[in-house]
Amino acid sequence: MLSLFAAFIFSTWMFEGRTHHFIEETLVKDANTIIEAYQSNPSAELGSFVQSFSGLSLYSIQLYNKEGAPLLEDKEPMHVQQSHIKQVLGGSIARTLDTETHGLPMVGVPFTVKGDPYALFLTLDKNTVEEEQENMPWIHALYILVLFIGSFLILIAARYVVNPITRLTEATKKMAKGTFDFTTLPTNRRDEIGQLSVSFHDMAKELAKLDQMRQDFVSSVSHEIQSPLTSISGFSKALKQKQMSDESRLRYLTIIEEESERLSRLGQNLLQLSYLQQEKHPLKAAAYRLDEQLRRVVITLEPLWTVKEINMDVDLEAITVHADKDQLDQVWINLLSNAIKFTAPHGTIRIQSIGKAHQNIVSITDSGIGIPEEELVHIFKPFHKVDKARSSSVKGNGLGLSIVKQIVEMHNGEIQVSSSLGSGTTFTVTLPREN
Structure with missing residues (x-):
């Protein structure tokens, strides 16, 4: 949501900037067209000639003489700062904003008639802009609708991506507790998450095998140790009996010796197997x-x-x-x-x-x-x-x-x-x- 909102603000700012630049270039071009039209008919009276364009275009036009005084009658006054008028009379093109008309682009173009400098300023007609601004709420509403629809679709897509990861996270927690049977993982997907799920499932199966081998190993070791210990314990108790022939006593001692050797061999073999299984042996x-x-x-x-x-x-x-x-x-x-x-x-x-x-x-x-x-x-x-x-x-x-x-x-x-x-x-x- 934050990314979409930031993208909306940034794109709007860029669009307005490009729009202002386009309008300024268009205004300069049209101002030069008016100047060229007058220069092709220099016998016409300058003020009347320029005034005629004001009624036929989408622009508000004002012409300033070398003293900075306006020469045209404005339906809506154009708010031009004296510094910009002097800039244009000095021979430079002025690009500014009419702050009284909600920041509309305004340009001033210099030209000379019979050696006298003039400043021609153009901006968009306020009435035309107001008509367009009446449609702006609909455009803003459309932007907001696109924002919410896009956000909703992204939430759905995110849920599609996050849900399997959540299940994998839960499976990892279960695996940490010793559970290795996972049948709900999304292994049918063909994307990277599906591949991860398949790999996780295979790992779980291998770990289950290792866990079973560990249990079997512990069980086998316990059995191998318990058997001789039981014999040693039993015959040791039998030797405590006072009434026993020397032959029986010797036989019991022999069994205890053999079972002790069996335990010793088991310990040695376990140590050796563990030693051999070290990776850097x-x-x-x-x-x-x-x-x-x-x-x-x-x-x-x-x-x-x-x-x-x-x-x-x-x-x-x-x-x-x-x-x-x-x-x-x-x-x-x-x-x-x-x-x-x-x-x-x-x-x-x-x-x-x-x-x-x-x-x-x-x-x-x-x-x-x-x-x-x-x-x-x-x-x-x-x-x-x-x-x-x-x-x-x-x-x-x-x-x-x-x-x-x-x-x-x-x-x-x-x-x-x-x-x-x-x-x-x-x-x-x-x-x-x-x-």
Whole structure:
């Protein structure tokens, strides 16, 4: 409203200024026309000649001699200051306003007759102006009508723009309180607000997923911590009983020790996963032989696969990589430990490395129980376990593969898994090759 009102005042001021300038130029032009007409017929009496134009035009005309005295009879007196008359008699054109007639433009034009200077002044006829001013209220009313109609349309347009922003603001407040379900946002619009709404809606969905992951993570951590704590608490109370055989006491102490180690591993894995997920985690990369690293891991885990009499099929090409050796050690140990864990006695595990033009590929394949197809998309999520009951017969807290995936991605590589239930699993790690 303020902008429209200011624009109305400014445009009116500009229009009046341009109108006054146009009238002044027209008056000067017509005054020169009268002078030229007289000069073409110099035998005519000057006063009568000029007086004849006064009755035929829309102007009020007055002629002043060199003494500044008016020579024409005026129906309405023209209010000309002596300073302006002297200015024109001196040879200059005067442009001024007749303050007695509501500020109408008035001009004075000099000319000479037989060596004597004269000043010819013209202004608009007062009666004609008054007739036009009678129509001004209608024009002002029209301006005011345009002002209000324009304001109303702008209010409608502003409401069209502001309403979606208001809804987005309310949605932002709800999101700050933990609500991520928004179905009333104007996502069907094709303008910038519609694009903003679509982006906000997508962000809300992603935040909802993250919030659900956070809740699942907290739930999983709580479960993983509660289970060993329950065992430790229960067996500690049992040890307080005086009548207990040494064999039972030793068995209870062994369980408490194992559950304590389980808690320790969980804490270490959580710290490591958090450390790896830091954006500026440094890599201590160096060049070394990948095939020798894999052989050393196989030898390190020999007590685990020999006790189950597992056949190790190792086929490794000589490959040099530029990577963080300690972190990749953990990748291979974790993947091979899982393969041994889920492979039945007398089974087979195949480890293969292949060097290609732009990448190095390591695959670890076991003949174990396999993974259901619907579980493959979740296998790298923290705390995810294929055995839904979280059986204690298979040790682990579900963080190993998450750590593996994080380390591989930090090396700009990728890890894939393929499996079928009952026929084994293959993990394939692809690392970029240094040129």
